[in-house]
Amino acid sequence: MKYDLAVLGGGIMGLSCAFEEAMRGKRVVVIDPNPIGHKASWAAAGILVARAGVIGNSPLREMYLRSLYGYSDWLARIELESGRSVSFERSGDYQIFPLDNRESLQAFKLQEKQLIREKASDFSISSELPSFLRPHASIQNAKVFHFPNEASVNNRLLLEALETALRQRGVDFLNAKPISWSVTKDESVLSGEVWNVQTRQVLIAAGAWCNDVLALLGLAVPLIPVKGQLAMLPNFHVQKSMIHCAEKIYLVPRGDQLVCGATTESGKWNEDFDDEGDTYLQNRLQAFFPNVKPVWSETWSGLRPRTADRLPLMGWVNEKAGIALCTGHYKSGISLAPMAARCMSALLNGEKTPAKLDAFSPWRRNGLTTAG
Numbered sequence: 001m002k003y004d005l006a007v008l009g010g011g012i013m014g015l016s017c018a019f020e021e022a023m024r025g026k027r028v029v030v031i032d033p034n035p036i037g038h039k040a041s042w043a044a045a046g047i048l049v050a051r052a053g054v055i056g057n058s059p060l061r062e063m064y065l066r067s068l069y070g071y072s073d074w075l076a077r078i079e080l081e082s083g084r085s086v087s088f089e090r091s092g093d094y095q096i097f098p099l100d101n102r103e104s105l106q107a108f109k110l111q112e113k114q115l116i117r118e119k120a121s122d123f124s125i126s127s128e129l130p131s132f133l134r135p136h137a138s139i140q141n142a143k144v145f146h147f148p149n150e151a152s153v154n155n156r157l158l159l160e161a162l163e164t165a166l167r168q169r170g171v172d173f174l175n176a177k178p179i180s181w182s183v184t185k186d187e188s189v190l191s192g193e194v195w196n197v198q199t200r201q202v203l204i205a206a207g208a209w210c211n212d213v214l215a216l217l218g219l220a221v222p223l224i225p226v227k228g229q230l231a232m233l234p235n236f237h238v239q240k241s242m243i244h245c246a247e248k249i250y251l252v253p254r255g256d257q258l259v260c261g262a263t264t265e266s267g268k269w270n271e272d273f274d275d276e277g278d279t280y281l282q283n284r285l286q287a288f289f290p291n292v293k294p295v296w297s298e299t300w301s302g303l304r305p306r307t308a309d310r311l312p313l314m315g316w317v318n319e320k321a322g323i324a325l326c327t328g329h330y331k332s333g334i335s336l337a338p339m340a341a342r343c344m345s346a347l348l349n350g351e352k353t354p355a356k357l358d359a360f361s362p363w364r365r366n367g368l369t370t371a372g
């Protein structure tokens, strides 16, 4: 069968882009050697916070905020198409900065500066922990921001809903790894040992593994995996708010549990939950909440795709041949998915993108090179 678009990678980026294209009536195939939606996108905590997350005044910050503002409408489209509901909670976020160490004080000042720059008013600040945390906490002296409108999403349900919506729209899924790629004037042929796919366009969205695919074209990007280990524990404070403790640990409600994360381990390809992750999470949890026992009901990890300059790679690899790239969303891919998908879909269809992609060009300095 001949396709309009082959998407290489079935994580949040590949599925979201495939969704936009399928909704336009395109014939799409998603090719992935692993079970769909089971890598970084499955591992994520589902935090969608406007007031933290991507900090700074940049095109990425702008894209990030626009993505978050459109999130609930985007989910509604996916829910409608799939007939499945995706848990999305706007239950707020507490950011706690203990004042007894320099690092935490600096992080507080950075956050404060950002709030002033963006003229934010949807928050309160206090020198006391919220009453529901006080019985559990060790911290005496802290600055606490409360953002009542911050949201989180159950990213695992989101991936399932996207896959269902795509299948219902007639998108094909191929559980395979491309091992060769030939490019002619107006199409690509991707092949494995016993299959081949002819397609007019290809979108590479293979997360931390994009170089495996780019190597088939003799190309490479400076992209590394940054391992994050997480664990789940019962929700000891019973509230639905998220908690971020001095950027050391976060607790995100999911059902009656809390997702507790996460380590930041650059350059590791190993996807186990190991002693390093266990020790990190136990120590951080105990430092802030000494009365809470770190009894994990689930543990896991994932590999975040990070570029050299920490900006995503979104744009044409070869416009004439219809080959595009969408990766490098590091710690914010779940948040960025709606806007990234709209932009990539506009690009693939020769339209003006809803956000400027110049800063994210795959061919920028720190971008694509010919593989040596």
Ligand SMILES: Cc1cc2nc3c(=O)[nH]c(=O)nc-3n(C[C@H](O)[C@H](O)[C@H](O)COP(=O)(O)OP(=O)(O)OC[C@H]3O[C@@H](n4cnc5c(N)ncnc54)[C@H](O)[C@@H]3O)c2cc1C
Residues within 6 Å of the ligand: 008, 009, 010, 011, 012, 013, 014, 031, 032, 033, 034, 035, 036, 037, 038, 039, 040, 041, 042, 043, 044, 045, 046, 047, 048, 176, 177, 178, 205, 206, 207, 208, 209, 212, 213, 227, 228, 229, 230, 261, 262, 301, 302, 303, 304, 305, 326, 327, 328, 329, 330, 331, 332, 333, 334, 335, 336
């Ligand atoms: C621990 C952790 C916590 C996070 N928390 C958050 C959060 O709270 N909020 C937020 O916004 N973001 C968060 N992120 C970041 C977010 O998860 C990532 O930015 C996002 O999932 C990246 O999506 P992706 O589709 O590019 O990659 P992935 O989800 O990794 O998908 C890549 C896909 O490519 C496939 N693939 C591999 N090799 C090939 C090949 N040769 N050919 C074709 N396909 C291939 C893989 O099997 C996989 O399915 C977190 C990430 C981690 C790891």
